[in-house]
Amino acid sequence: MNIAVLGTGVVGQALAGKLSTLGHEVTVGTRDVETTLARTEPGVIGNPPFAVWRVDYPDVGLATAADAAGRAELIVNATNGEGSIPMLELAGEENLAGKVLIDVSNPLDFSQGRPPSLFVSNTDSLGEQIQRRFPDAKVVKALQTMNCDVMVDPSKVPGEHDVFLCGEDADAKRRVADLLESFGWPASRIRDLGGISSARGTEMYLALWLRLWGALGTGYFNIAVQAA
Amino acid sequence: MNIAVLGTGVVGQALAGKLSTLGHEVTVGTRDVETTLARTEPGVIGNPPFAVWRVDYPDVGLATAADAAGRAELIVNATNGEGSIPMLELAGEENLAGKVLIDVSNPLDFSQGRPPSLFVSNTDSLGEQIQRRFPDAKVVKALQTMNCDVMVDPSKVPGEHDVFLCGEDADAKRRVADLLESFGWPASRIRDLGGISSARGTEMYLALWLRLWGALGTGYFNIAVQAA
Numbered sequence: 001m002n003i004a005v006l007g008t009g010v011v012g013q014a015l016a017g018k019l020s021t022l023g024h025e026v027t028v029g030t031r032d033v034e035t036t037l038a039r040t041e042p043g044v045i046g047n048p049p050f051a052v053w054r055v056d057y058p059d060v061g062l063a064t065a066a067d068a069a070g071r072a073e074l075i076v077n078a079t080n081g082e083g084s085i086p087m088l089e090l091a092g093e094e095n096l097a098g099k100v101l102i103d104v105s106n107p108l109d110f111s112q113g114r115p116p117s118l119f120v121s122n123t124d125s126l127g128e129q130i131q132r133r134f135p136d137a138k139v140v141k142a143l144q145t146m147n148c149d150v151m152v153d154p155s156k157v158p159g160e161h162d163v164f165l166c167g168e169d170a171d172a173k174r175r176v177a178d179l180l181e182s183f184g185w186p187a188s189r190i191r192d193l194g195g196i197s198s199a200r201g202t203e204m205y206l207a208l209w210l211r212l213w214g215a216l217g218t219g220y221f222n223i224a225v226q227a228a
Numbered sequence: 229m230n231i232a233v234l235g236t237g238v239v240g241q242a243l244a245g246k247l248s249t250l251g252h253e254v255t256v257g258t259r260d261v262e263t264t265l266a267r268t269e270p271g272v273i274g275n276p277p278f279a280v281w282r283v284d285y286p287d288v289g290l291a292t293a294a295d296a297a298g299r300a301e302l303i304v305n306a307t308n309g310e311g312s313i314p315m316l317e318l319a320g321e322e323n324l325a326g327k328v329l330i331d332v333s334n335p336l337d338f339s340q341g342r343p344p345s346l347f348v349s350n351t352d353s354l355g356e357q358i359q360r361r362f363p364d365a366k367v368v369k370a371l372q373t374m375n376c377d378v379m380v381d382p383s384k385v386p387g388e389h390d391v392f393l394c395g396e397d398a399d400a401k402r403r404v405a406d407l408l409e410s411f412g413w414p415a416s417r418i419r420d421l422g423g424i425s426s427a428r429g430t431e432m433y434l435a436l437w438l439r440l441w442g443a444l445g446t447g448y449f450n451i452a453v454q455a456a
Contacts, residue, residue, distance in 0.1 A: 117350045121432070123340060159454050164436075193439045201436035204349070208392075208429035211421045212453060221455035225440060226387050228448035 004029050004072035006065055006087050008036050010047040011104060011148040012078035017053075018152035019076075020060045022182055027061035029068030029091060036062065069095035074102070074175070075137075081107040081119065081126055085133055097136035100172045102179075103127050103199075104144045104151070106206050115210035118203060127166060127199030138172035140165055141199040142180070145209060147219035154184050154222075161222040162189045166198035191225065232257050232296035234315050235306035236264050238275040239332060239376040243306050245281075246380035248288045250410055255289035257296030257319060264290065297323035302330070302403070303365075309335040309347065309354055313361055325364035328400045330407075331355050331427075332372045332379070334434050343438035346431060355394060355427030366400035368393055369427040370408070373437060375447035382412050382450075389450040390417045394426035419453065 005016040006029040020026040028050070030036040039049040047053070054060060061068070069075050069091035079087045084105045088096065107126040109119040120126055127141035142165050143151045150156045154163075163185055165173045177190045193201060213219055233244040234257040248254045256278070258264040267277045275281070282288060289296070297303050297319035307315045312333040316324065335354040337347040348354055355369035370393050371379045378384045382391075391413055393401045405418045421429060441447055 112351060117428075122345045122349050122435070157454050157456055161452075161454050191440075191443060193443050198439045201439040204432040204435040207350070207432040211426045211429040212419075215419060215421050216453070216455050218455055221453055223451040224389075224454055225444070225449055226385050226389050226452055227444050227446055228385055 001025070001074055002072050003027075003074050003076065004065075004068035004091070005076045005078055006068070006091060007078035007080075007083075008050045009078070009080070010043050010045055011151075012076075013047060013050070013053050014148035014152050015076055015078050015104070016060050017057050018183060020057050026059070027063050027068040027072065029063060029065035029087075031065065031087065031090060033062055033064060065091040066095060072099070074100045076102045076104060077130070078104050081105045084126060084130060088130065088134060093134055093136070096134050099137060100169075100175055101130070101134070101137040101139045102143070102176055103130055103139055103141045106144050106203060108206070115207075115214065118206065121204050122200065125197070125199040125203045127196050127203065131168065131196045138167065138169040139196055140167035140169070140172050140176045141196065141202060142166075142176055145202050145205055146222045150220060150222055152183050154189075156220050157222045159224060160186055160189050161224040162191055164198075164202050165190060165192045166194065166196055166202060168195050189224075229253070229302055230300050231255075231302050231304065232293075232300035232319070233304045233306055234258075234293055234296070234319060235308075235311075236278040237306070237308070238271050238273055239379075240304075240306035241275060241278070241281050242376035242380050243304055243332070244288050245285050246411060248285050254287070255291050255296040255300065257291060257293035257315075259293065259315065259318060261290055261292060293319040294323060300327070302328045304330045304332060305358070306332050309333045312354060312358060316358065316362060321362055321364070324362050327365060328397075328403055329358070329362070329365040329367045330371070330404055331358055331367055331369045334372050334431060336434070343435075343442065346434065349432050350428065353425070353427040353431045355424050355431065359396065359424045366395065366397040367424055368395035368397070368400050368404045369424065369430060370394075370404055373430050373433055374450045378448060378450055380411050382417075384448050385450045387452060388414055388417050389452040390419055392426075392430050393418060393420045394422065394424055394430060396423050417452075
């Protein structure tokens with residue numbers, strides 16, 4: 001499948017690398033190609049700058065967000081929360097229309113210190129904002145409830161644990177579930193929470209995730225839902 | 229131990245019943261004793277009215293919130309979120325001072341429909357509001373991340389799964405952890421998330437809990453944190 005991954009940071013790298021390894025034709029979409037390639041400083045968590053990372057993934061393309069999204073069948077939003085709608089606007093409404101848009105972003109607000117709060121929550125969510133702004137895209141909120149290494153390789157955490165899907169389009173959610181199974185997620189652990197407003201649940205969970213991260217001292221964790 | 233459980237609803241019933249069964253001297257605290265005993269309609273989830281419930285728990289006392297809290301060593305806030313601070317004010321700041329106050333409430337706001345939103349979240353929490361209003365109480369937020377039957381009997385959900393503690397006082401958290409162990413919680417599954425501001429995490433998790441409840445069709449579930 002031809003897939004655009006918007007975002008050149010650690011989450012974009014993890015998803016683009018995995019998708020490319022699985023044989024997909026992957027183009028990373030960015031605001032400005034030259035700026036991205038010229039960057040030499042490491043990312044926020046010490047991940048390599050894009051040009052260095054890409055040495056290991058020569059099959060991954062780099063293009064403007066519009067070019068990447070225009071040729072893609074499926075788009076992944078792996079930008080940070082504040083940059084999500086601006087980047088998707090650069091990608092272009094017409095290039096998103098009718099396509100599955102996997103939204104992996106979290107509306108983190110670092111302006112009040114750490115752990116961050118959320119810039120939208122409770123009675124709305126970033127997933128809903130994106131779906132409203134791009135009504136013809138088939139937004140599926142997924143994967144943003146865990147560290148990006150765990151997203152693409154659930155075996156990084158012992159045992160079975162869960163990933164959530166939120167979105168209005170049942171067929172789009174099925175296609176995302178198929179992709180997640182190809183990442184190693186067991187079908188029984190891919191939980192459909194309902195419409196895109198359920199993204200309030202998975203985004204607000206970040207408040208707990210951040211404190212678990214602090215308490216555990218590792219980002220390599222996830223939750224398993226156990227039911228009677 | 230002499231324990232006051234504030235709240236006569238299903239959560240108060242579950243906690244008072246369990247604590248009494250374990251041999252504690254339990255008094256349920258209410259706004260008005262006569263009104264509570266005169267109630268004949270079932271509770272919100274079909275639980276029995278207090279007078280009927282109490283037939284099975286004759287050792288559980290009933291008193292005004294102030295009387296119950298005044299004689300207790302440890303107090304449990306099992307009222308609904310909106311009623312929590314008013315009920316704790318009835319209990320009396322002087323009757324809470326220096327004591328462990330287990331806060332099991334959630335700031336649910338049903339005014340916008342279901343699933344409910346939260347009336348405080350993100351940059352504050354009900355746990356913090358209670359701690360600020362009663363600075364001499366040792367508030368420990370706990371247990372409110374699950375159905376009340378699971379709170380008092382974790383074996384209602386298969387496997388091991390987790391309960392969280394948030395609070396400023398390490399000794400108070402140790403005492404609450406001891407109580408939870410007596411309920412059947414394994415020590416390794418009682419997770420200290422840090423200070424009372426961590427209650428933002430466990431309260432905001434309710435947004436995910438409510439949607440999991442909808443997707444699973446049962447309230448008998450919980451999350452297990454799995455870490456590498």
